[in-house]
Amino acid sequence: MTLTVILAVVLAAITHASWNAIAHHIKDQLVSFTLISGGGLLVGALGALFVPFPAAAAWPYLLVSAALHVTYMLLLMRSFTLGDFGQMYPIARGTAPLVVTVLAAVFVHEIPNGWQLAGVAVACAGLVGVAVWGLKGSRPQWPAIIAALATGLAIASYTTVDGVGVRDSGSSLGYIAWLMILEGIAIPAYALHRRRGQLAAQLRPYATKGLIGGAMSVVAYGLVLWAQTRAPLAPIAALRESSIIVGAAIGALFFKERFGAPRIAAAGLMVVGIGLMLHTA
Template identity: 70%
Template sequence: MTPLVTAAVLLAAFAHACWNALAHKIPDKLVGFALISGGGLLLGLVAALFTGLPASGAWPYLCASAALHIVYYALLMTSFRLGDFGQTYPIARGTAPLVVTVLAAVFAHETPNGWVAAGIALSCAGLTGVALWGLRGRRPNWAAVGAALGTGLSIAAYTVVDGLGVRVSGAPLAYIAWLMTLQGLVLPVYAVRRLRGRPAAELRPYVPLGLLGAALSVTAYALVLWAQTRADLAPVSALRESSILVGAAIGALFFKERFGAPRLAAAGLLVLGIGLMLHAG
């Protein structure tokens, strides 16, 4: 990966952790995700006015990705509702790189060389360590862990679908605009039906957070999709999951969740793995 692609993915990782933290901060998860999804819908519609349509071959990928993103939102909401941000977020994100590596080899014929494979393996070990620290001495919430693992599988699925789709679209910006439009329809409609009767004054304080989260979400994924047109899917996915470090730091600073020496050691493995991938590039 070139320095420009690396910088874009790292910026995407930071933005992604921030919008997830905003979603976690809103007490009613349905409200938070509906605002973020609805904000993405508005941004997608505006962008689509300027980008036009992607190539016809991209539409099956867009429809499949929109469905997978809805599943992703539902599982992520569940994991955030049941578990700590500092653990469910790393588990969800840490599951994806290894699965993406396998799927990219099968569907995109991208087989990583030894350096990249070692880097991905070390990164995943570090991500797992960041995720599991804090479980010592108490039973994990298996429902939260299961939802986070399901989230990770959905991330891997839409990452590969979008990596293939954006390459045949001929226009990455058009692809992201229409993806945000398609996936942004369902949650707001569902939320309106579920929240009917709730006073507007009760929901209004969360609108700025939701719209900020939407802007960060669209920016993060647009950068990732662009990077996927310039580099292989597996290393982009693994590097993107450096967002876990940002998420763990946010959990410690703002949600008062522990970030001790074992997590620092696990973070070191993650950084080493990223270094190997960049060395290979």
């Protein structure tokens, strides 16, 4: 991984945590993700006018990925509804690189070395710590945790699919533009059906914030897709999850969520594990 790739993925991590925070801040999650998806759809449609059309070989991956992205957003909506941002975000994001490591080995034949396997073990320990120490009361919020874990599995699935698809597309910009178009239709269409005549009034107070979040989501994932054309999938997935620390800080600073010493230690373990997963020697 070159310095340029590393910087791109770190920027993607910061941008990703930020748009997730915007999505969480809008309490009506259907309104929130309608705007996020709609913003991504608009940016994708505009970008598609100026970038190459993806090669035919990439379209099966694009269609599968779009379905996985919609599933991911629905699960993320559910986890944000059930739990606190400072807990749900680290669990969802921390699960993903662990699963991507396995999927990349099985389907892309990118076999992890000993350091990377140690990183998986350490990150798993941190993930368990973040999950077990709940933010509300002394007992874990299992429905929220299960939703966040399922979100992480969806992230890992589309990351692996896109890692192959973008390499076959001939244009990472064309791939991200059409992915945003395909995935951006479903949730706004559902919201339009569900809320009918009320939707426009419900969207209006949050329109600017939500559309900015949607544009940020395109930038965040576009940087990751570009990086996936230049480096193996598992290290990129691992580095991308440095957003865990950004998400934890946002939860504590902006949402006033308690982030005590046990969770700080657990999040630290996750970051150490992810760092080990970046080890290539």
